[in-house]
Amino acid sequence: MNLRAAWIAYRTIVIREVLRFARIWVQTIVPPAVTTALYFVIFGHLIGSQLDDMQGYAYVDYIVPGLIMMSVITQSYANVVSSFFGTKYHRNIEEMLTSPMSSVVIVAGFVTGGVARGMAVGGVVSLVAYAFAEPRIAHPGVALGIALLTAVVFALGGLINAIYAKTFDDISIVPTFVLTPLTYLGGVFYTIDLLPDFWQQVSLVNPILYMINAFRYGLLGVTDIRLGLAFLITLLFALALFLIAVRMIQKGVGIKH
Amino acid sequence: MSDALRVEGLTKSYGNGVDALKGVDLVVAEADFFALLGPNGAGKSTLIGIVSSLVNKTAGRVAVFGEDLDRNPRAARAAIGLVPQEFNFNIWEPVEEIVINQAGYFGIPRGQAKVEARKHLTALGLWEKRRDQASTLSGGMKRRLMIARALVHKPKLLILDEPTAGVDIEIRQSMWHFLRELNEHYGTTVILTTHYLEEAENLCRRIAIIDHGTIIENTSMRSLLGRLNRETFVLYLREPLETLPKVADMEIRQQDETTLEVDLVAGQSLSRLFDALNQAGLEVISLRNKRNRLEELFMRLVKEGNAALGQGRIAGDPEVV
Numbered sequence: 001m002n003l004r005a006a007w008i009a010y011r012t013i014v015i016r017e018v019l020r021f022a023r024i025w026v027q028t029i030v031p032p033a034v035t036t037a038l039y040f041v042i043f044g045h046l047i048g049s050q051l052d053d054m055q056g057y058a059y060v061d062y063i064v065p066g067l068i069m070m071s072v073i074t075q076s077y078a079n080v081v082s083s084f085f086g087t088k089y090h091r092n093i094e095e096m097l098t099s100p101m102s103s104v105v106i107v108a109g110f111v112t113g114g115v116a117r118g119m120a121v122g123g124v125v126s127l128v129a130y131a132f133a134e135p136r137i138a139h140p141g142v143a144l145g146i147a148l149l150t151a152v153v154f155a156l157g158g159l160i161n162a163i164y165a166k167t168f169d170d171i172s173i174v175p176t177f178v179l180t181p182l183t184y185l186g187g188v189f190y191t192i193d194l195l196p197d198f199w200q201q202v203s204l205v206n207p208i209l210y211m212i213n214a215f216r217y218g219l220l221g222v223t224d225i226r227l228g229l230a231f232l233i234t235l236l237f238a239l240a241l242f243l244i245a246v247r248m249i250q251k252g253v254g255i256k257h
Numbered sequence: 258m259s260d261a262l263r264v265e266g267l268t269k270s271y272g273n274g275v276d277a278l279k280g281v282d283l284v285v286a287e288a289d290f291f292a293l294l295g296p297n298g299a300g301k302s303t304l305i306g307i308v309s310s311l312v313n314k315t316a317g318r319v320a321v322f323g324e325d326l327d328r329n330p331r332a333a334r335a336a337i338g339l340v341p342q343e344f345n346f347n348i349w350e351p352v353e354e355i356v357i358n359q360a361g362y363f364g365i366p367r368g369q370a371k372v373e374a375r376k377h378l379t380a381l382g383l384w385e386k387r388r389d390q391a392s393t394l395s396g397g398m399k400r401r402l403m404i405a406r407a408l409v410h411k412p413k414l415l416i417l418d419e420p421t422a423g424v425d426i427e428i429r430q431s432m433w434h435f436l437r438e439l440n441e442h443y444g445t446t447v448i449l450t451t452h453y454l455e456e457a458e459n460l461c462r463r464i465a466i467i468d469h470g471t472i473i474e475n476t477s478m479r480s481l482l483g484r485l486n487r488e489t490f491v492l493y494l495r496e497p498l499e500t501l502p503k504v505a506d507m508e509i510r511q512q513d514e515t516t517l518e519v520d521l522v523a524g525q526s527l528s529r530l531f532d533a534l535n536q537a538g539l540e541v542i543s544l545r546n547k548r549n550r551l552e553e554l555f556m557r558l559v560k561e562g563n564a565a566l567g568q569g570r571i572a573g574d575p576e577v578v
Contacts, residue, residue: 001331001335001364002364004364005363005364005365006364008361008364008365008366008367009361009362009363009364011361012358012361012362013361013362016350016358087347090345090347090348091341091343091345092345092346092347094311094339094341094345095345095346095358095359095362095406096362097310097311098309098310098311098334098337098339099334099335099359099362099363100330100331100332100334100335100363100364101362102331251313252313256311256312256313257271257306257311257312257313
């Protein structure tokens with residue numbers, strides 16, 4: 001398969017993936033927008049109005065980057081884990097495995113689909129957010145770069161989860177018991193400066209803290225961590241997960257007998 | 258003519274200790290129409306799965322049109338079109354989209370894929386259904402959709418794993434016609450597994466029988482059928498029979514008042530039988546072979562294989578659907 005053929009194959013998967021989540025937009029795009037609106041009403045206005053500013057911003061403005069990133073993380077993960085597992089479960093994956101497509105193209109196609117959904121939902125959530133908070137984008141390149149990289153990391157995470165999953169339960173365990181706690185404890189709603197020293201150190205082990213803070217820097221210009229470190233960690237995660245996913249597809253882990 | 262498929266020493270052992278294939282050697286010539294038969298669990302689907310990259314082999318070598326599956330898997334896969342036993346397309350997608358996407362996976366540009374999709378969907382009577390969700394198709398239409406999808410990249414080797422299972426006789430006949438055309442006019446090599454032995458007898462020129470992971474027979478259909486030295490015919494008479502006629506060297510049995518069964522061994526003439534029946538004043542209005550000839554041989558070969566392995570089946574016969 002030459003480069004042009006590989007590009008056509010990649011584009012086919014991406015279009016299929018985007019059409020898939022676009023067809024069911026009521027399930028994929030609307031719920032995060034509703035949830036975010038509720039967060040802003042309850043945490044931003046009702047509770048947030050009783051709180052002091054955080055790192056120089058009103059609380060409702062401070063939580064905007066975290067809530068957008070939370071959507072990007074959960075949606076990019078959810079898209080790939082459900083799509084790839086469904087493809088595997090219904091055996092459509094055989095269409096790809098019998099074709100001359102390389103594992104790299106398969107991984108890239110699914111991940112791009114996940115990134116597309118993560119960014120699409122992130123965009124919708126941003127629009128909802130700015131109905132409640134003041135629109136600010138201090139460093140657009142940083143915001144876009146870290147959002148894209150983060151979406152790639154979690155789309156890859158979703159893919160690896162789906163490769164291992166044998167039942168539908170297996171694809172909900174990681175999001176429920178790992179992803180959600182790490183995201184909530186990753187500085188969506190607070191700065192780690194508010195935590196005691198010990199918990200500040202514990203928080204620094206959470207990679208999502210770096211992603212959310214880098215994005216907060218992109219929008220508000222404030223952060224708890226070093227920006228370069230945040231990009232480096234996210235990039236390393238993306239690279240490592242990509243190599244693992246490609247190797248797993250190549251070996252047929254979870255998809256071949 | 259080159260080999261479309263060459264399999265050497267292919268073995269597959271599953272994690273549960275089952276040896277599905279035990280050193281299978283198989284060669285299918287280019288442009289052949291090849292039947293791969295065997296009882297359930299014999300290893301047919303495992304063999305097809307390995308050839309089409311859906312199952313990892315334990316050992317051995319597979320080459321498709323000279324391209325080694327280990328050394329040049331993409332070239333090998335590009336030459337194969339697979340129609341699997343079970344429906345494996347996305348039932349929520351429109352029919353045309355399924356075929357076009359498959360072309361995309363093979364690197365075919367969308368414009369060309371649309372042309373190919375139209376050609377095959379039309380040939381298989383599905384063009385009118387192109388915008389319908391695949392879930393709404395009947396069983397026979399779904400089978401035809403899988404054939405259209407398998408052909409969209411113009412494979413040189415088409416592998417069909419029980420393509421007519423559950424399909425009514427009219428559609429089955431039209432699928433036979435389509436596959437025969439494909440093989441004879443376009444030179445596509447076809448490998449067919451089926452439980453309908455008359456299908457294999459009608460379509461295929463060569464045949465391999467696999468049982469317990471081993472090829473127990475691999476020959477031409479003509480040569481195999483030539484080995485059948487005894488056939489049973491059923492004759493239907495116009496009038497009720499009063500006395501059972503006798504014909505030298507032939508065993509005639511009466512089934513009911515207007516039905517006879519006759520065993521003929523190789524070399525015996527049906528004409529001699531008809532002459533004798535005419536002389537007895539009996540008019541035959543129709544006759545049929547009691548059992549499909551290939552089915553008879555298949556059962557005998559598999560039974561012999563089982564006996565050799567000391568693995569008699571519960572009913573004494575292989576499972577043939």
